[in-house]
Amino acid sequence: MNNPEIFEKTYTQYWKKLTAFSYTMTQDNDLAQNIVQDVFVDLWERKSDVKILSIEAYLFRAVKNQVFKHYQNNRFDKTILEDKFEDYVMDHFTTIEPELLDSLYSLLDKLPEKRKEVLLMYKMQDMSIDQIADELEVSKQTVKNQISTGLKQLREGLKDLAWLALLLFCIEIFKITFA
Missing domain, CATH: 1.10.1740 (Rna Polymerase Sigma Factor; Chain: A)
Incomplete structure (x- = not known):
């Protein structure tokens, strides 16, 4: 070289x-x-x-x-891993590991019914804010508020799962590296 x-x-x-x-x-x-x-x-x-x-x-x-x-x-700053994990879960909601998905559904079940419905429409059905507002016959601002509040509540619950996610993430990287 x-x-x-x-x-x-x-x-x-x-x-x-x-x-x-x-x-x-x-x-x-x-x-x-x-x-x-x-x-x-x-x-x-x-x-x-x-x-x-x-x-x-x-x-x-x-x-x-x-x-x-x-x-x-950076291990002493757990917020770095927690933030990465939360973003990953929110962005890859439908493709995460089953163990993690079970925990996430448990967190979702603790949300108020309408908030849960809005989040599922937004993340699982990939619907836009406009589409959700039209279907539920509520304002776009209400949908935005529900999404924002729901994600905050999920993030709080996900903080406890960050180390499980890191383990699953490392397993996934191991699969990619040696595939």
Whole structure:
């Protein structure tokens, strides 16, 4: 890897794949790009010391380790993981693990019936605020308020589940890495 042309070719070939991989773990585009950049900087700085048999395996493993290192260094700030988890759950409501989905449904059942209905329409049926307002014959502002309040209530309940999600997330990354 001492050759700048080979390094540049490797960078060009793997940048997008590694950034996408990093993003799946962090759900933060800037952080994902920074992690990949750090991996390549480290590789260049250690170019004469490192012996690599498979560049692709090396790079993906290095990115995975950098992500874990980032979260390990920030482990005392649980809000980072909690926020990532909450965002992930809200964005991937229909595709999350069954164990987590059971807990989420339990949290949903604690919501007032109309709020629960609005959230399910919004997240599960992918309906717009306008569509929900029309169907329920309420104002758009009422729908927005119900969604906002419902998500806040779910986030509060999800804070307790953040470590379960981290475990499931790591299992999912393991599947991606070794698939």
